[in-house]
Amino acid sequence: MPLFFQDTPLADLDKPPLLSRLKQTLLARKTVLLLLILLMSSLFLGSTLPQRFNTPDLTLARWQQANPVLGRFAAVLGLDHIYTTPWFAVLLALFLSSLLLSTIEQSRLALRRTWGPPPPAQHLPLASSRPFEKVLAAAQQAGFRLVSRVDHTCRLVRNAAGYWGAALFHLGLLLVLAGVLLLVLTQKRGLVHLAEGEVFSPGMAWTSQEKGVLADFFFLPEAVRLESVRPEFWETDDLKQQRATVTFLEPGTESTTCELEINRTVFHRNIRVDQSASFGHAFLVILVDEAGRELPLRMDLEHPSRRDQASYNSFEFESVPYLVKAKYYADASHRSIDSGTPQLVLRLDLAGESAGEISLLPGQQGSLGPYTARLIGTARWTGLVFSDLQGMGLVFFGFFVIIGGGVLIYCLPPREIVLQAAGTGCRLAWKAGRFAAFYESELQGILEDEQPGPG
Numbered sequence: 001m002p003l004f005f006q007d008t009p010l011a012d013l014d015k016p017p018l019l020s021r022l023k024q025t026l027l028a029r030k031t032v033l034l035l036l037i038l039l040m041s042s043l044f045l046g047s048t049l050p051q052r053f054n055t056p057d058l059t060l061a062r063w064q065q066a067n068p069v070l071g072r073f074a075a076v077l078g079l080d081h082i083y084t085t086p087w088f089a090v091l092l093a094l095f096l097s098s099l100l101l102s103t104i105e106q107s108r109l110a111l112r113r114t115w116g117p118p119p120p121a122q123h124l125p126l127a128s129s130r131p132f133e134k135v136l137a138a139a140q141q142a143g144f145r146l147v148s149r150v151d152h153t154c155r156l157v158r159n160a161a162g163y164w165g166a167a168l169f170h171l172g173l174l175l176v177l178a179g180v181l182l183l184v185l186t187q188k189r190g191l192v193h194l195a196e197g198e199v200f201s202p203g204m205a206w207t208s209q210e211k212g213v214l215a216d217f218f219f220l221p222e223a224v225r226l227e228s229v230r231p232e233f234w235e236t237d238d239l240k241q242q243r244a245t246v247t248f249l250e251p252g253t254e255s256t257t258c259e260l261e262i263n264r265t266v267f268h269r270n271i272r273v274d275q276s277a278s279f280g281h282a283f284l285v286i287l288v289d290e291a292g293r294e295l296p297l298r299m300d301l302e303h304p305s306r307r308d309q310a311s312y313n314s315f316e317f318e319s320v321p322y323l324v325k326a327k328y329y330a331d332a333s334h335r336s337i338d339s340g341t342p343q344l345v346l347r348l349d350l351a352g353e354s355a356g357e358i359s360l361l362p363g364q365q366g367s368l369g370p371y372t373a374r375l376i377g378t379a380r381w382t383g384l385v386f387s388d389l390q391g392m393g394l395v396f397f398g399f400f401v402i403i404g405g406g407v408l409i410y411c412l413p414p415r416e417i418v419l420q421a422a423g424t425g426c427r428l429a430w431k432a433g434r435f436a437a438f439y440e441s442e443l444q445g446i447l448e449d450e451q452p453g454p455g
Contacts, residue, residue: 026098027105035095042091046082049074053081053189053210081210083184089213092181099174106167113163117148118155118418124427128447132421135428138446139417152421162414162433169405175398182391187211188218189388193300194226195282195381199249207383220386221269223249227257229279229380237306237337244275244382260384276383279303280311281328281342283378285360287320287371295319295371299344300381304330307337310345322348322355322369332361344375415439417446 025031050063060080064071078085128135136154140146144156157163190206201223209218227245234240243261248268250256258266260275267273280303287295297317304311310327317324325347331339341361348355348369356369365374413434420427430443 023101026094027101032095032098032102035091035098038091039095042082042088045079049079049082051080051082053191053208084187084210084212086213089181089184092177092184096174096177096181099170099177103167103170103174106170107164110163110167113414114157114160115147116155117150118153118420124418124420124429126428126430127422127425128428129425130447131424132419132426135426135446136419139419142442142446144415144417154417154419156417156419157414158416159412159414162408162412165405165408165410165412167405168408169402172398172400172402172405175401176395177398179391179394179398182394183212183389185212185214186390187388188215190218190220190386191276191383192386193278193381193383194224195300195379196226196228197379198381199223199225200384218386218388221271222251224384225249226382226384229382231279231303231338231380233337239277242275242277242279242382244384246273246384270388272387272389274385274387276385278383280381281378282381283326283328283342283344284376285344285346286374286376287368288374289371297324299324299326301326301328304328304337307331308334320348322350325349342378344378346373410434413439415442417443 050060052060055063064075074080078087082088132152136146136156139156142158144158145160146154147157147160148155187210189210191208192200192204193207194200200220202220206218211218225247227247230243232240232242241261243259246258246260248256248258256268258268258273260266260273262275262277265272265274280301282298282300285297285299287297289295295317297315297320299313299315301313302311307330310329312325312327315324315326327345329343330337332341332343343359343361345357345359346368347357348371356367356371358366358368358373360366360373360375362375362378365372367373413432415432416430418429432439
C-alpha cells in the first residue's frame, strides 16, 4: 500500500557547505559500502595471514621464507599485526563517523515520525461515510494514540516504539564499533613462556607483546609463577586438553592461585589470563669447554606432535660460537607421547658444517664437539597470554542494543492513520511499517466499528 507522505532528509541550511558535503560523503551508500569492504577485507587478511603475536617466531620466519614477496609486503603495511596498525584504527574511525551520522539521522527521523504533525492531507486516498469523531474514537479504542492535530486533521499512531527500531539498531552498531575502536587503540596483550617454577615479574620482557596505537608497555600488577603444566592426550597422540596452575604473588597479601585450561578464561584484577596451546619441555644443558668453564644453556622446544616424531628448533647463544640445533622426542623409546624421559639431540653447526652431535637423556653427559655436554634437568613449559582489554563491555552492550532494535522492528511494527473531517464523513490514509497485509483487517474493523485486529 503506498505511503501517504514521503520521508525527506532534514535540511542542513545552518551548516557550512564543506561540513554538509563531508556529511553527505560519509552517509553516501558508495562510501559506506567501500568502508565495509575494506573492513571485511582487513578481517579476512587478519584471519588468513600469520599474526606476530600468536605465531611462534620460527613458524613466522618459515612463512616469510616461503612467501618472500608477500612477507615483505605484509611487513611494510603491517599485515602481520593488522589490528594494532594506525591505518586500521583510521578505517574504524571513519566507519564509526559514518555510523554516528546515520544514527543521528535515524533518531531525528524516528522523533519526527513519533511526534510529528500530520502530513499534507490533500490526497487522502480513503473515504468513509462514518462521522469523523466516531472513526477517531474507534481508532483510539483500537490502540491508536493521537500524537498531533492540526485543525480538522489528526495523526494517530499505534506501536510508535517501532519507529525507534532502526535508530536503536544503528545505535547498537555504533556502540559495538566504538568498543572495537577503543579496543584497537588501547589493547595490551602479552605472551610469556614459563617453565614450571619460573616467576615472571612486572617489567620483564615478554616473549611476544601486542599493543594498541595509544597503549604503552604492558606491566602486570604483580608477579606470576607457573606451578605446573598438565597436558592430556588422546590415544591418537592429539592434544585432548592442557591445564596449568599459576600463582599471582601479590606483595603484602595472600597469593592467589588460578587453574587454567584451553578455552577457559580467568580474570585477575581486571587482567584476562588465557592458557596458550603452546607447550613443551625446557632443557637445561651445561656445556664445559676445554678451559673448564661451565656454560649454562636453556632451550625451550615445542612438544612433538607424534610419539615417533621429533620437535625441532635452532638457538644462538652469546657464549657459544656455534649455531645449536636441537630436536627432542617425547619419549626415548618412542612408545609414548608423554613420559618422564624425553630425549634431547644436539648438534653444533658452524657455517653449515657439523662440529659435533650428541643424544642425551636427563642426567646423562657426553662429548659435543669441543665441549662436554650434560643434561642436568628438564621441566615442562607453556605459554600464558595476559590481556588488558578496554571496550569489551561496550561491545557486548552494543549487541544487546542491536537485539532490542531488531525486536522493535519486527515485533512492534508501527501503524499510522491520518484522519480528516470531510462534510458528514471523513477521509483518511493508513499505512503499516511492516506486514501491511497482515494488519489490513485492523483498518477494516475501525471503519466498521468492530473489534480491532491483531496487535
